[in-house]
Amino acid sequence: MRNIVFGYGISRPRAIDMDNNDLRKSGDIIAEMPELQACIGCGSCTASCTAGRLTDFNFRKLHTAVRRGEYKGVYAELSKCMLCGKCRLVCPRGINTRGLVMLIKRKLGDF
Amino acid sequence: MEDMLIYFEPFTLPFVVGSLFMFAVIVTKWSFWLMRLPRVDRVKIRRGLFTRQTLLGAWEVVRESLLHVRIFRTNPVLGYMHASLAFGWFLLIVVGWIETIVYLGLKPVPLQGHVFFKYFAPHLNLDAHYAVFEHLMDALLLVVLIGVGLALFKRVRSSVMGMRRTTKHVLFDRVALSALWFIFPARLVAESLTVALYGGGGFLTGTLGTYLAKHLPYEILDILCMQSWWFYSAVLGLFFVALPFSRYMHIFTEIPLIFLRRWSLSPTKERKSYDNFEVEACSRCGICIDPCQLQADLGINDTQSVYYLRDRRYNMLSLKVANNCLMCGRCEAACPVGINLNTLRLNSRAKRRNIPNEGRYRYLQGIDTSSGAGRVGYFAGCMTSLTPAVQRSMERIFAAAGVDVWYADRDGGVCCGRPLMLSGETDAARKMVECNRALFRKHEIETLVTSCPICLKVFREEYNLEGIEVLHHTEYIARLIASGEVRLARDSSIYTYHDPCELGRGCGIYDAPRTVIGAVGTLAEPAHSGRNALCCGGSLANTVINDGQQHRIAERMTAELEATGCDTIVTACPLCNKSIARASRRPTQDISEIVAKNIL
Numbered sequence: 203m204r205n206i207v208f209g210y211g212i213s214r215p216r217a218i219d220m221d222n223n224d225l226r227k228s229g230d231i232i233a234e235m236p237e238l239q240a241c242i243g244c245g246s247c248t249a250s251c252t253a254g255r256l257t258d259f260n261f262r263k264l265h266t267a268v269r270r271g272e273y274k275g276v277y278a279e280l281s282k283c284m285l286c287g288k289c290r291l292v293c294p295r296g297i298n299t300r301g302l303v304m305l306i307k308r309k310l311g312d313f
Numbered sequence: 314m315e316d317m318l319i320y321f322e323p324f325t326l327p328f329v330v331g332s333l334f335m336f337a338v339i340v341t342k343w344s345f346w347l348m349r350l351p352r353v354d355r356v357k358i359r360r361g362l363f364t365r366q367t368l369l370g371a372w373e374v375v376r377e378s379l380l381h382v383r384i385f386r387t388n389p390v391l392g393y394m395h396a397s398l399a400f401g402w403f404l405l406i407v408v409g410w411i412e413t414i415v416y417l418g419l420k421p422v423p424l425q426g427h428v429f430f431k432y433f434a435p436h437l438n439l440d441a442h443y444a445v446f447e448h449l450m451d452a453l454l455l456v457v458l459i460g461v462g463l464a465l466f467k468r469v470r471s472s473v474m475g476m477r478r479t480t481k482h483v484l485f486d487r488v489a490l491s492a493l494w495f496i497f498p499a500r501l502v503a504e505s506l507t508v509a510l511y512g513g514g515g516f517l518t519g520t521l522g523t524y525l526a527k528h529l530p531y532e533i534l535d536i537l538c539m540q541s542w543w544f545y546s547a548v549l550g551l552f553f554v555a556l557p558f559s560r561y562m563h564i565f566t567e568i569p570l571i572f573l574r575r576w577s578l579s580p581t582k583e584r585k586s587y588d589n590f591e592v593e594a595c596s597r598c599g600i601c602i603d604p605c606q607l608q609a610d611l612g613i614n615d616t617q618s619v620y621y622l623r624d625r626r627y628n629m630l631s632l633k634v635a636n637n638c639l640m641c642g643r644c645e646a647a648c649p650v651g652i653n654l655n656t657l658r659l660n661s662r663a664k665r666r667n668i669p670n671e672g673r674y675r676y677l678q679g680i681d682t683s684s685g686a687g688r689v690g691y692f693a694g695c696m697t698s699l700t701p702a703v704q705r706s707m708e709r710i711f712a713a714a715g716v717d718v719w720y721a722d723r724d725g726g727v728c729c730g731r732p733l734m735l736s737g738e739t740d741a742a743r744k745m746v747e748c749n750r751a752l753f754r755k756h757e758i759e760t761l762v763t764s765c766p767i768c769l770k771v772f773r774e775e776y777n778l779e780g781i782e783v784l785h786h787t788e789y790i791a792r793l794i795a796s797g798e799v800r801l802a803r804d805s806s807i808y809t810y811h812d813p814c815e816l817g818r819g820c821g822i823y824d825a826p827r828t829v830i831g832a833v834g835t836l837a838e839p840a841h842s843g844r845n846a847l848c849c850g851g852s853l854a855n856t857v858i859n860d861g862q863q864h865r866i867a868e869r870m871t872a873e874l875e876a877t878g879c880d881t882i883v884t885a886c887p888l889c890n891k892s893i894a895r896a897s898r899r900p901t902q903d904i905s906e907i908v909a910k911n912i913l
Contacts, residue, residue, distance in 0.1 A: 237859060237860075250698075250699065252695050252725065252726075252727070252728050253676075255682075255725035256676060256677070256680055256682075256725065256727070257676045281670065281673050281674075282673075282674070282676065284674075284727070284728035284730075284732065284733060284745065285728075285732040285733050285735075285736055285738070285853075286695040286696075286728040286732050286853075287695075287696075287732055287853045287888075288695055288696065288698070288699055290860075291696070291699055291851070291888075291891050292699065293860075296859070296860025296861065296864075297860070298856065298858075298859055298860065300732075300853070300856055301856035301857065304736060304856055
């Protein structure tokens with residue numbers, strides 16, 4: 203077995219400007235799937251991810267970014283997801299992650 | 314006297330206009346649908362037209378469109394209700410036709426002449442030779458009237474007909490339905506009043522007519538008679554006008570559907586004109602409502618196949634309804650019309666989401682994470698990586714049988730593509746299909762074994778793996794046991810088997826798992842098994858219901874499995890395994906696990 207990547211690593215320091223980020227899309231998404239607010243950021247979704255094993259695709263990072271109103275590149279990145287649904291089975295908070303991928307893609311379009 | 318018959322009266326107009334309108338709309342609809350069929354389908358029709366299938370189709374039309382044999386099997390009373398209205402009315406028309414011919418010989422008689430024959434030729438009834446017709450027509454009318462009575466009764470107490478819930482109808486359906494209920498009582502009254510004035514009649518209209526004649530003065534009878542014929546004609550006309558836009562379009566759509574299906578047309582992943590025949594062949598009988606666990610366990614009642622087809626037909630299908638389905642196939646198995654409900658729903662999803670993107674999944678190029686070598690390939694499937702015991706058990710079984718195995722995804726692999734297809738992204742899924750197929754070819758496997766029924770279905774249906782035999786691990790293990798390559802010890806455990814939807818209704822595999830369990834211990838069947846098996850609720854096909862709702866479905870079905878008094882619950886799908894294990898108080902194991910632990 204190779205090393206399992208839990209979606210954590212050393213990220214470059216950066217500032218998230220919540221005052222200037224446009225949270226409307228993020229609000230829409232949370233309104234349609236309120237359970238997303240229960241996410242504890244454990245990274246199980248990323249750890250079990252089929253696509254994550256083949257590429258640097260990281261679902262935990264992506265949905266966290268979306269919730270913060272950072273949408274750039276998310277649609278293209280989410281297109282790597284194969285929708286296999288393992289993340290939904292392992293999520294300790296019971297979030298419908300597979301539906302979430304589709305929801306984010308639908309809301310963001312080609313953002 | 315016969316020559317004096319002219320078949321016109323103002324009261325016939327609603328009927329004549331209504332029926333002409335109905336036939337015009339139906340012919341227009343059929344022509345549009347047929348003209349828009351893709352070339353492949355038109356070729357199929359040409360090839361099938363002059364074969365035995367056409368005759369078999371005609372027989373099926375009699376059995377299903379008239380007698381409704383499949384509904385009889387669901388519930389005899391419900392079957393009688395449908396058959397009496399369809400076959401009874403059909404016989405009323407045919408016998409009525411014969412009656413006219415017998416009275417008048419072979420003469421051209423306009424449509425309204427046949428339908429209102431009693432009105433136009435009351436004086437012919439008196440001949441005793443024809444009394445048999447009067448009684449026969451009355452008997453048929455009685456059969457239909459009982460059917461109408463049952464239909465009314467079903468609105469009040471549907472449980473008598475084996476239905477806990479009936480369909481909620483749209484306005485057009487309600488108009489057509491009300492008209493239909495009035496047609497036959499109206500006919501009875503109109504004919505009886507005519508008998509009251511002119512005599513004749515069978516055991517029903519005759520008796521009623523004599524009674525009326527005795528109690529009402531002639532002038533009143535005369536007025537009532539005309540009014541009742543007006544009313545009869547009006548409800549007929551109303552019904553015919555509403556028919557092509559209501560659920561009753563199924564009467565005329567099921568007939569071409571049966572033939573087209575016989576000529577091997579079927580719906581595909583992409584929407585096409587043929588779908589219209591399937592969608593409008595739905596009579597909204599509502600038999601699909603009760604089997605749906607979203608209804609039974611969660612009280613969701615806007616997404617069942619009957620409502621999905623209705624919404625699709627009237628162009629008001631919402632994304633939520635299209636997506637809110639487990640695709641367990643229980644409704645499809647129960648549908649008396651045999652509509653391909655899953656395929657249709659899938660192509661509704663495809664229409665919404667299938668955006669071709671060539672650059673997507675470029676990372677799949679050249680990926681090969683496989684290991685080992687052998688003529689037998691093992692594709693565990695994504696879900697199996699969450700049930701590592703299955704992977705380990707399969708490796709033990711392969712080792713015990715002395716088989717060299719190529720492991721496609723022991724260290725992570727590429728998804729089979731079916732989850733994407735279930736979400737309607739058929740074009741994107743092709744990339745995965747091509748990637749995996751290239752791997753199977755590259756490693757020159759001859760047998761492909763998979764532990765995941767979701768993968769199995771797509772391998773068999775979409776991969777075109779000529780020369781490679783695709784087996785579910787239950788089938789493969791059953792073979793190893795039969796050939797003696799794997800010898801097993803029996804234990805004293807009682808096992809209950811849960812049929813995974815994708816394996817049972819999806820791939821038709823019911824016997825292999827039972828053979829394997831029988832070789833290890835005692836099998837106890839739950840209340841719903843085989844084609845009727847319940848869904849575990851974990852289905853990938855549904856992206857609408859939440860975790861708690863999935864769990865509730867799992868709890869209900871697991872309780873039924875536990876009720877068999879088994880020691881261990883056995884299933885053959887890693888996804889079912891996960892759902893059941895979470896809801897169950899008893900150990901839940903994959904079939905490969907109970908085999909691996911009993912290897913001699």
